[in-house]
Amino acid sequence: MAPVLSHWIDAGSNGIIRKTGNTLVHIDSKADFDIPSLFPGHSHFKWPSQNQMDSMNRSRNTFIMSALISGLYNHSIWVWPKWDTKNHIKTHSIVFVYFGRATRDYAKKLPGKTSAICFCISYSKRGVKTCFAQHGNKSPFTEKSIPHTQCHIKRYAKIEKIREDLALQSLQNGKLIQKEENVILDIDEEYIGYELSFAPLLATGLTVANITSINREVQRIICPKVMKDETKADNVLSKIIFEISKRRRHFCMKKKPENCSKFPMSHNFSSVIHMFTKPLSSLSPALSCKKKVATKYLEKFAVKLASLKEKQLLAIREVGFCFTPLPKPLNWEYHFQLCLGGSILNNSIRHLHSLQQQEVFSRIEFFKKFMSEAKFRPRLITLARSLRSGFTPRKYFRKIEREILSSFHVFHSKLHVHYDSSLLGGKFGWPKRH
Incomplete structure (x- = not known):
């Protein structure tokens, strides 16, 4: 499976998008904001090589943060579905994140004096930063916080999480995205709704x-x-x-x-x-x-x-x-x-939203309305099926994908669609394989 990060990096390397300072609009039922581990071969604070990409692609749910650390994005907006309100404390939240390298004084305390990256968060642009260090394969949140003075900041990004109906209002009044922002649009078909494929x-x-x-x-x-x-x-x-x-x-x-x-x-x-x-x-x-x-x-x-x-x-x-x-x-x-999609054999199954046909149609109509109100014109659009590893409804997958693709015509009259070679079931999808 070729993760979406590969396509973003390829687009940057080929001049389709800028290599730094873009805005990501991520429309999905899940956040995908895990912090990547500091393992050999991972790229930090620079454009990754092909070997580094191969290493980064093995990580789970870290592709957005990996892109932020590389500098590809400095603003990320996660638009989440209204049906998932019970799993969110706030309908709209903003956090500022900073990535850097821990100072030498901190690194000296580590086993073998290894290097460490640091990760800071703040709830306002000039607010107090809470910082954590990460070394080896450990999560930064398993370690004690460190003073922000022990973190040399290399990257900065603004991350927003906003419910879809509020995002639509913010789009309509021009507050969600500014005119000067270079937008990349990333959509997961799971956003429409979930089903248990098993x-x-x-x-x-x-x-x-x-x-x-x-x-x-x-x-x-x-x-x-x-x-x-x-x-x-x-x-x-x-x-x-x-x-x-x-x-x-x-x-x-x-x-x-x-x-x-x-x-x-x-x-x-x-x-x-x-x-x-x-x-x-x-x-x-x-x-x-x-x-x-x-x-x-x-x-x-x-x-x-x-x-x-x-x-x-x-x-x-x-x-x-x-x-x-x-x-x-x-x-x-x-x-x-x-072929069970989201794993049945572990306890990681999240809140599922099984769809009836009418709700599929109404959610698709909302999505098309959202696209029609967009004031931005994305340089690149990536669309994830989530048939192999997720919960996209297989019964309605062709309808969902066809309507999502048609909604992009508000941005471009002619679309060039590239189908990844590792897509489950190829271009036409798994349900049509027989």
């Missing part, structure tokens, strides 16, 4: 234990190495599920319903194993886990599927299998498994 599985009676077990078996029989091969791998598994579902249905039609449980012991089932043993064993090296897939793994996977109800098989096939990011302390680790 809800269709749970609705059929599947449990987290079932899902974990299926993932474990999948990772023994098919192992794509790069994201461009995930659709091929999903197609292989989709065919297996389709055949098992079809033959199970045929078997159950001939037998009494209570005898459906005997399907895994039937000839209909064993023929599925024979059908896929050879194709799986001859998978290209790009997809195979080993030179030869052990028949026992395929059988175990197939038996597990054959024991499920037809509606469960259909739900699994619809959700599909893809590279799913699992959070680690400092970065993301990708596993090929059931």
Whole structure:
């Protein structure tokens, strides 16, 4: 997955946007304002090289702060949705942030006399700064505060957080953004609303234990190495599920319903194993886990599927299998498994706002109104689908994306849209892959 930070840096390197002093309008349901760790290869207070970008892209939820530290932005406005009011203390808040390097006197106190960056916050432009130092992989907030005199300031930025309806009012009266500001617009489709992508599985009676077990078996029989091969791998598994579902249905039609449980012991089932043993064993090296897939793994996977109800098989096939990011302390680790978007297997699920069709349409109309009132003309627009790692409603994703893209015509009559090569499902998206 190519994080949005890469596209911003590429645009700056190619002269599409300025390298310093821009304003970011971030329209999203989440802040993405985590402080990046000071690890080897990270760029601080300068334009990053390609090697540094590769290192920075491994961090989680730090892309905005990384951009602020590099100097790309000195003003960031996070517009958040009204449906998330319960998670915000204020409807509009402003904080001033400062980044720099800790003085030598402070660095001498650190183990091995390592360098440290410092991070200060103030709630007014000339207010008292509260400063923290960060060294190694530690969060700055796990350390005691330091005197502001021990922080040599290198970067400064104003960060605003504002609810969407107030942001619209502020746009209309010309207070949110000044004419001289160079605006970059960043939007996450999650902003429209959330859904649990694994809800269709749970609705059929599947449990987290079932899902974990299926993932474990999948990772023994098919192992794509790069994201461009995930659709091929999903197609292989989709065919297996389709055949098992079809033959199970045929078997159950001939037998009494209570005898459906005997399907895994039937000839209909064993023929599925024979059908896929050879194709799986001859998978290209790009997809195979080993030179030869052990028949026992395929059988175990197939038996597990054959024991499920037809509606469960259909739900699994619809959700599909893809590279799913699992959070680690400092970065993301990708596993090929059931394509569940925001992780079901940890406790980080936030407040979710599931949408009905009418609310999707009304929120889209509000967004289009917001764009039409914008007095700025962005030099660059980045749009995140959040299908792979987030909670964008898959059922309405095409509608959401189409309407968001059409709203940009208020800025440019002709849009050049670049689709990232690592997008889940490519240009047309995951729901349209079959």
